[in-house]
Amino acid sequence: MFTKKRVLGLAVSAALAMPMLASAAADQEATMKDANNWAHPRGQHDNQGYSKLAQVNKGNIKNLKAAWTFATGVNRGHEGSPVVVGNMMYVHTAFPNNVYALDLNDNQKIVWSYFPKQDPSVQAVLCCDNVSRGLGYGDGKIYLQQNDGNMVALDAKTGAKVWSVLVNDPKVGATNTNAPHVIKDKIITGCSGAEFGVRCFLAAYNAKDGSLAWKAYSTGPDAEALIGEGFNKDTPEYSALSVYQDVNGGNKQGGSFKMIPNDQLKIGEKELGTRTWLKPQAVKDGWQHGGGSTWGWWPYDAKTNLVYYGTGNPSVWNPDVRPGDNKWSMTIFARDLDTGMARWGMQMTPHDEWDYDGINEVILFDKGGKTYAWHHDRNGFAYTWVAESGKLIAAEKVHPFVNWATGVDLKTGVPNKLASASTHQDYNAKGVCPAALGTKDQQPAAYSPKTGLMYSPLNHVCMTYEPVESKYVAGQPWVGATLTMFPGPDGVMGGFAAYDPMTNKKVWYNKEKFSAWGGALTTASNLVFFGTLDRWFKAVDAQSGKELWKFQVGSGVIGNAFTYGHKGKQHVGVLSGIGGWAGVAMNLGMTNPTDALGAAGGYAELVKYNAAPGGGALSVFAL
Template sequence: MKIPLTLLFTVSTLTLSTAARAEDMERKMIQNPNDWVIATGDYANTRYSKLAQINEKNVGKLTPVWSFSTGVLRGHEGSPLVVGDVMYVHTPFPNNVFALDLNNEGKILWKYEPKQDPNVIPVMCCDTVNRGLSYADGKIFLNQADTTLVALDAKTGKVDWSVKNGDPKIGETGTSAPMPVKDKVLVGISGGEFGVRCRMTAYDIKTGKLAWKAYSEGPDAELLMDAQKTTELGKPIGVDSSTKTWKGDQWKQGGGCTWGWISYDPDLNMIYYGSGNPSTWNPKQRPGDNKWSMTIFARDPDDGMAKWVYQMTPHDQWDYDGINEMPLVDQKIDGKERKLLVHFDRNGFAYTLDRTNGELLVAEKYDPAVNWATKVDMDKNSPTYGRPEVVAKYSTEANGEDVNSKGICPAALGTKDEQPSAFSPKTGLFYVPTNHVCMDYEPFRVSYTPGQPYVGATLSMFPAPGGSNMGNFIAWDATKGKIVWSDPEQFSVWSGALATAGDVVFYGTLEGYLKAVDAKSGKELYKYKTPSGIIGNVMTYEHKGRQYVAVLSGVGGWAGIGLAAGLTDPHAGLGAVGGYAALSNYTSLGGTLTVFALPE
């Protein structure tokens, strides 16, 4: 049968225009400050709200107005969503989801309770956390611990589609928040401590059909990299850029996991995310730069092809995963307006890059205690341009042999882990929750067995020298690479920050306090102790003309794994149990959403 070309053209045009309208609608929803429709708050990962009803002058009057118990213990990371009159709340394993009616005192409209094999729990590194949900196309997207990506009907909670993204039997798990981009939903994978070969995967947002898959290490074709078109620091990466930096076929258990946050620039049509540590933690067993672990990736969301990459910690010896958020902002550097990507890496350096091409503009320590490297080489004519200058004393390998190193700063959990920063366009500053923690590191030889830990190191953690505080909440100038102000905290600041147009910045503490500080000075304006330690991300929304601030409390995560899992061996939890032993004197397990507002 012959079909007129005009009809084909009309159908094709209609399909494209429908997709474009859907994308435009999603962008408008994300830009509406009354809602919070994706886990990152916005595509740019700035976690900034234009709401200003709560401001630096009245925030001291904030009060809790309602709360909700999730019924689940362990660590509550991430934040709820608000879409119109409905709030969506998630939990750690077993990853229940609740839809709450904001018009009816938080009445439960529906709940989703997945049936997952509890055998996934032992292969979840650093607690059974989940970093949140996202909304698009009338669906709520959930990345379950067992790697099942689920699309739930936002009105009913019924499963629209689901797809298995990995295999827990070999250590693959799901902890990251899905990110909807155009007609796809992107999701990463966890499992670096089990020798998983990790990747970023895109699925069709309507059907769940696989669209593309991009590995972090391996042959170019499986990395979705072009040897001549994909660049690092302005130069083509060349053929076999990954495999030739591993010994033999070690890349097959290479790690490079993608359990962090994803950013998207609609104008450039590029997504950005980071990869984690190479496996094993023992560097002696994997000579070479181990590309592309510890790397920032910039990719085309349509086909997954990599535009540029930048490896921050070649041949990682300390577990400095590069998965932290990549906020996208436009600011002036040296008088020139630039499209920037800012990244606060686990390794203690804050990087500012031109997100159009990956040019490295700034790389400075955002905690003075960082000592494993003196600086990042910024000389573009140097053969080591862009690489950190490692201090031999703090290396965990010397002359091809294991070295038991002491006093390394930061510890493996980094100067900052996944807890996301916030940016205010009003001040031009980033607000960063940090860890002020160091470690002793003892590597040992380990053999790979699918589904078994593939770590190869014993750690001890302790506060950085010069004080007893294990954390700071800082304001950072990314154009200069300077700390503007710093508020010390007794424990690591493991919650995500929120900046608002009211010149207030919110964050939570491991003891359980929600805190509000002045965006310009860092002065504490308000605090309230919630039922459990906070490792969740603070969010805000407006309903019926009233602004609310909400946060999940429920101690856990890597820093709180001792409490969450009942561990007492100081070396357990990859060294965190001993370092955070005193936390049990201040808080206990719980899972509660607390919502705040000004008095009516």
């Protein structure tokens, strides 16, 4: 139940408490305790995308109406969500990554704006549209990770720049699209650029002055990947030297890969970030341009001080020129927040042959006194681990159409690949499911502690995939494959589904005409919100999946649903502005089916539902 007095009272008490707390981001911690705020990119450090607000419920959602809108003035894909702190809302845009501070007490009046001066050439090295996934808040600052690699800290009250640091260099193809994550006294940020042969990492900067605290590379020597003694101590099978034996030549047309029996694995090995990149390599030692992008969203468990994240595909997309498992690309890591040292890491798609980036979010949840980590990977499997140890307890296909592997070994985490889906240079592998954009891309799933279920957007897309020879040139695209995409066997391109995270079995599943590319939100009234590429913003019953409400916004939704309370009213909102991998071809007017790495053909029908390029706007709803 909302009251104005309660909202104001909590805000005042939080403000009074701030100086007494030790963390640099004490203001963030205090703010997140009040459900009326949305101070973290996914609501809370657990990444659940869940709100305790319940004023909007199944009984009154039919009365949910548009309360206000805000056009960002920027075209192209708008991912992520705003940040809400008290009476202030902070809104970000696609490139050039403008920021607006809006006063919710004064008809959303713009209190301050920040307009980064970025070199327009940066857009040419942004792989899959000019997106930004949002802002971080803490220590009295708003943090923006610009596409050009600069991370800036802005005074939350005035918008004045407090500090700036260069995280990545676009001249070599390294850019940033993630939302900075504020955790204690650190700002976590990452790296995009696997399609340019960049060697990526996760990095922590000190909130006070922007100085580097630690950087953990996805590939390379243990010392540079921040892997030391005690890594995978509970799961030494994850540190196997090689998990496949070549069948009929492996890295040749007609060749494939067969799981090495568990009792024959060389486990507990070190320096796997170099030793699993075998010769010959396309360039240098392979791992030096090994990819392993990190896009977000990153949860944190204060009990263990661990932060969790996934690494992306190995460079280049042609698997024949990088034999070996290619660790630690395609890996879920758990790292100590203070030091960056890895507690555990499990590679989900060893020797990736399909661009099944492992970057999707991890969600933490508690059950039976234990904390678990859940992840819907692009490779089509949903995984659940014991969060602290990394022990894998469930791994299942999110939909039966996944056809590159039969299953995952729960002891080793190794998928049993099928030769029928294997890809090789100058061979056109047909009917591989899912497509390279995976059964889910960056659009985050959500969890409800009320139902105990995970709610995940789905891509239902298959592909043809042909690796080709490609030479590495710094700052130039280095893909090494051509592909086309098409709807999967359900005859649609998307869906939205609920899963039991203890088994990863599907509870209910709704089909969608296009991929559901909007991040999900769950609320205490058992509602789930998400957006679609054909402009719908929807609410469904968390228990049954029944559609309860929808509203068509101005452009396709690739942003994340969010909610906040203000003056006694619950508001629900979402950014629209089509783009991302699914919409970038439409935005650029590409029509050849193989353009935008297959998105032009697969999503050609989007032009019947969207103006191009997609115009960015924020839509907010209330009773």
